[in-house]
Amino acid sequence: xxxxxxxxxxxxxxxxxxxxxxxxxxxxxxxxxxxxxxxxxxxxxxxxxxxxxxxxxxxxxxxxxxxxxxxxxxxxxxxxxxxxxxxxxxxxxxxxxxxxxxxxxxxxxxxxxxxxxxxxxxxxxxxxxxxxxxxxxxxxxxxxxxxxxxxxxxxxxxxxxxxxxxxxxxxxxxxxxxxxxxxxxxxxxxxxxxxxxxxxxxxxxxxxxxxxxxxxxxxxxxxxxxxxxxxxxxxxxxxxxxxxxxxxxxxxxxxxxxxxxxxxxxxxxxxxxxxxxxxxxxxxxxxxxxxxxxxxxxxxxxxxxxxxxxxxxxxxxxxxxxxxxxxxxxxxxxxxxxxxxxxxxxxxxxxxxxxxxxxxxxxxxxxxxxxxxx
Amino acid sequence: xxxxxxxxxxxxxxxxxxxxxxxxxxxxxxxxxxxxxxxxxxxxxxxxxxxxxxxxxxxxxxxxxxxxxxxxxxxxxxxxxxxxxxxxxxxxxxxxxxxxxxxxxxxxxxxxxxxxxxxxxxxxxxxxxxxxxxxxxxxxxxxxxxxxxxxxxxxxxxxxxxxxxxxxxxxxxxxxxxxxxxxxxxxxxxxxxxxxxxxxxxxxxxxxxxxxxxxxxxxxxxxxxxxxxxxxxxxxxxxxxxxxxxxxxxxxxxxxxxxxxxx
Numbered sequence: 001x002x003x004x005x006x007x008x009x010x011x012x013x014x015x016x017x018x019x020x021x022x023x024x025x026x027x028x029x030x031x032x033x034x035x036x037x038x039x040x041x042x043x044x045x046x047x048x049x050x051x052x053x054x055x056x057x058x059x060x061x062x063x064x065x066x067x068x069x070x071x072x073x074x075x076x077x078x079x080x081x082x083x084x085x086x087x088x089x090x091x092x093x094x095x096x097x098x099x100x101x102x103x104x105x106x107x108x109x110x111x112x113x114x115x116x117x118x119x120x121x122x123x124x125x126x127x128x129x130x131x132x133x134x135x136x137x138x139x140x141x142x143x144x145x146x147x148x149x150x151x152x153x154x155x156x157x158x159x160x161x162x163x164x165x166x167x168x169x170x171x172x173x174x175x176x177x178x179x180x181x182x183x184x185x186x187x188x189x190x191x192x193x194x195x196x197x198x199x200x201x202x203x204x205x206x207x208x209x210x211x212x213x214x215x216x217x218x219x220x221x222x223x224x225x226x227x228x229x230x231x232x233x234x235x236x237x238x239x240x241x242x243x244x245x246x247x248x249x250x251x252x253x254x255x256x257x258x259x260x261x262x263x264x265x266x267x268x269x270x271x272x273x274x275x276x277x278x279x280x281x282x283x284x285x286x287x288x289x290x291x292x293x294x295x296x297x298x299x300x301x302x303x304x305x306x307x308x309x310x311x312x313x314x315x316x317x318x319x320x321x322x323x324x325x326x327x328x329x330x331x332x333x334x335x336x337x338x339x340x341x342x343x344x345x346x347x348x349x350x351x352x353x354x355x356x357x358x359x360x361x362x363x364x365x366x367x368x369x370x371x372x373x374x
Numbered sequence: 375x376x377x378x379x380x381x382x383x384x385x386x387x388x389x390x391x392x393x394x395x396x397x398x399x400x401x402x403x404x405x406x407x408x409x410x411x412x413x414x415x416x417x418x419x420x421x422x423x424x425x426x427x428x429x430x431x432x433x434x435x436x437x438x439x440x441x442x443x444x445x446x447x448x449x450x451x452x453x454x455x456x457x458x459x460x461x462x463x464x465x466x467x468x469x470x471x472x473x474x475x476x477x478x479x480x481x482x483x484x485x486x487x488x489x490x491x492x493x494x495x496x497x498x499x500x501x502x503x504x505x506x507x508x509x510x511x512x513x514x515x516x517x518x519x520x521x522x523x524x525x526x527x528x529x530x531x532x533x534x535x536x537x538x539x540x541x542x543x544x545x546x547x548x549x550x551x552x553x554x555x556x557x558x559x560x561x562x563x564x565x566x567x568x569x570x571x572x573x574x575x576x577x578x579x580x581x582x583x584x585x586x587x588x589x590x591x592x593x594x595x596x597x598x599x600x601x602x603x604x605x606x607x608x609x610x611x612x613x614x615x616x617x618x619x620x621x622x623x624x625x626x627x628x629x630x631x632x633x634x635x636x637x
Contacts, residue, residue: 240488241480244469248477251466258464259478260449318468 059312059324061363065356066327066334073338080341088220092288094333095222096121096281098326100304101311102233103162103274105325108308109237110270111250111317112176116165117278118300119187120158124282125292126191128154129200132207142204150207154283155276161187162275166268176271184301191294199291212287222284229277234322246270250317303332306357314364331356378440379404379571380425380456380540385434387420387595394420395431396595402540404439407562407572409582409603412592413615418575421592422542425573426458427451438539455538461545463529467518471510471528472499474517475535502535503527506561523554530561540571547581559585579608591615 073081100117107114128150132139135146165183169176203212211221237243245266248256257263286292311328313320335349380402387395395417402408412418423429425436427445436443438454445451448458465474472495481498483491499513508527510520517528526546533541543562547555562585566572576582582589586603591614599614612618 239490239492241482241490242488244473244480244490247469248466248473251468252464255464255466255477258448258460260452261478318466 059321059327062310062312062324062327062331065310066331069331069334069338073334073341077338077341081338086337088215088218088223090330090333090337091223091226092220094329095220095226095288096285097300097303097307098226098329099229099277099281099284100274100300101307101325101329102230102322103277104304104308105311105313105320105322106233106237106246106270107176107274108305108313108315109246109250109317109320110267111253111315112169112267112270113180113305113315114162114165114176114271114274115180115301116161116183116187117274117281117304118297119184119191120161120275120278121282121285121300122191122292122294122297123161123187124154124157124279125286126194126200126294127157128283129202129286129292130194132204133200133202138202139204140202142206144206147204147207150204151280151283154286155279158279158282159272159276162278163268163272165275166271169271170264170267191292195292195294197294199294201291203286203290207287208290210287211284212290222288225284229280230322230326233273233277234326237322242266242269247318250319252318306332306353309357309364310353310360312360314368315361316364316368319364379406379438380443380573381437382421382425383435383437385421385424385436386432387417387424387429388432393595395424395434397434398592398595399597400425400590402571402573403588404539404571405566405569406587407566407574407585407603409574409576409586409589410592411576411579411582411589411611411615416592416615417595418592419544420595422458422544422573422575425451426456426542428458452536455536456540456542457533457537458542459529459533459544459546461548463525465517465525465529468516470515471503471513471517471520472496474528475499475502475532477532479536498535499531502531506531506534507564508557508561521554522549523551523557526550526554526558527561530558530565534561534565534568534570537570540573541565542573542575544575545577546574547576547578555581579611582611583608593617 070082100121104114104117131150131153132142132146135142139146161183165179168174168179211225214221216224237246245256245261248259248261249263249266253263285297289296307328308320308325309315309328310331311320311324311326313324332349332353335352336346339346339349380400382398382400385395385398385400386393398417398421400410400421410418410421420429424431427448427450430445436445438456443454445454451458466477469477472492475498476495481491481494483489483494496513503510503513506527508531510524510527517525520528526549530543530546533543546562547558550558559581562572562574566587574582574586583603583606588603589599589601589606589611590597591599591601591611593615598617601610601614
């Protein structure tokens with residue numbers, strides 16, 4: 001079948017629909033090539049899909065928002081905002097959140113949600129902290145061997161907790177919202193039971209002074225680790241079958257199942273990954289603060305979900321990217337720093353983020369409707 | 375004239391107290407379009423599910439190319455070269471055409487790391503679509519942004535790409551406009567000409583007559599008639615479906631049917 005014939009057919013197919021979007025006018029006879037950006041050959045259809053894709057490219061909007069925020073504060077407070085010290089401080093503060101947001105991106109892409117991240121962070125931190133405390137001299141002078149074992153413990157605790165939640169979601173079919181809400185309560189409860197409510201403060205000095213507060217060539221270890229994890233899991237998301245199945249399941253789980261993808265097993269893996277990363281975040285937090293900060297993470301789940309959604313991920317699954325999440329994590333962080341520097345009451349950040357989040361989800365719904373009409 | 379394809383004999387399937395299939399027979403030859411028609415509740419979907427491995431029959435025998443076939447699931451059917459195009463297409467709307475085409479059967483650049491060969495999959499997708507004589511504006515656009523006809527094309531292409539023997543198509547044109555419908559029917563004929571057996575489930579009698587080499591009529595869970603496509607008519611088919619007509623041998627339809635089949 002030749003090209004012109006196809007064009008003729010799309011015209012016919014497009015014409016009877018009275019509510020056809022205005023772009024369709026490009027393929028009407030006579031107008032082809034005159035007003036459309038592309039030449040007549042790569043013509044109307046690619047131009048149309050390019051436009052569509054631009055509108056649906058959520059990361060673009062997130063990047064614009066982030067740049068606008070940074071530009072505004074830079075102009076409003078010249079020389080104060082965006083100094084290198086500032087930037088690495090912001091990034092170090094956000095490191096545990098970013099690490100949890102990596103996992104949450106996978107979870108939300110499958111059309112799931114994980115509310116337990118902050119509690120799992122605390123739980124993993126508490127177990128690792130208890131291990132360090134059990135070492136000679138409360139572990140303050142512990143060597144790298146002990147530190148490494150503590151790291152593995154934190155990661156393993158998170159992984160196991162996440163895998164159990166994933167199993168309940170995938171096999172027992174309890175909705176993710178409820179499963180992870182239950183998980184949140186259980187992890188928090190156990191953390192309080194283990195510690196009796198008082199934070200564990202025995203963090204090995206070597207751990208606190210390197211990963212917690214140290215830096216290499218001006219870059220804090222926290223930033224290096226969190227960005228490296230983002231890069232690795234971003235590449236996995238984009239370039240491997242694990243990432244592709246994550247998108248496929250969120251997009252149409254039944255189609256994935258019929259295509260032979262082991263949907264249940266994949267979901268378990270995704271929640272286990274989220275748990276593992278929350279555990280890793282727990283260790284970063286422990287190293288950074290020098291304490292388990294049990295009561296300091298009750299809204300981490302909401303912060304992380306907000307970041308992922310601001311980054312362009314759809315709560316209905318199937319759409320989103322790691323790059324978007326990276327941007328999304330830094331919007332609230334930048335806002336907070338900027339407002340503090342401008343001496344505006346910092347609580348305005350919650351109002352601003354709330355409004356932006358509402359707008360982001362509305363935009364997602366709007367795009368979805370636009371697409372389904374076509 | 376046609377190679378032995380898929381044969382089913384005396385298939386039984388009961389759901390509770392409903393006898394969905396009551397000793398149903400069916401045959402579809404390689405390189406032919408076999409239409410499977412019947413009124414609502416005649417057992418078409420159940421039969422297709424049995425033959426595509428989605429459900430297990432209570433009784434009966436299936437043979438493929440003369441060899442007995444026991445299907446443990448849809449994936450098992452796929453391994454035997456049997457693909458199904460579902461009515462709801464079973465596509466992931468957020469993935470592009472190339473990704474949907476290879477869903478569950480990806481090509482790898484570094485297999486042990488699970489790294490996908492996206493370039494090869496895009497190239498293969500263009501080849502498959504060109505082979506079918508269809509043109510997608512962009513294999514990288516999410517299929518959710520494509521038109522209904524284009525989505526149908528992707529679903530059909532996926533089945534054709536992997537099927538080596540039989541493709542089941544469940545109402546492939548139900549949601550389409552006139553022009554797109556014509557294109558899908560063209561595709562069906564082209565697939566048949568590649569030496570694959572196509573089983574078309576449809577309610578649209580003119581459409582059945584336009585493409586089917588043979589028509590199998592199901593009624594109350596049983597095959598009640600089997601016609602050569604060019605020798606039958608809408609009246610005859612409807613008669614057999616509803617039971618108004620006693621079973622007749624092939625070759626007795628009026629010219630109307632033959633004309634349609636030849637076109």
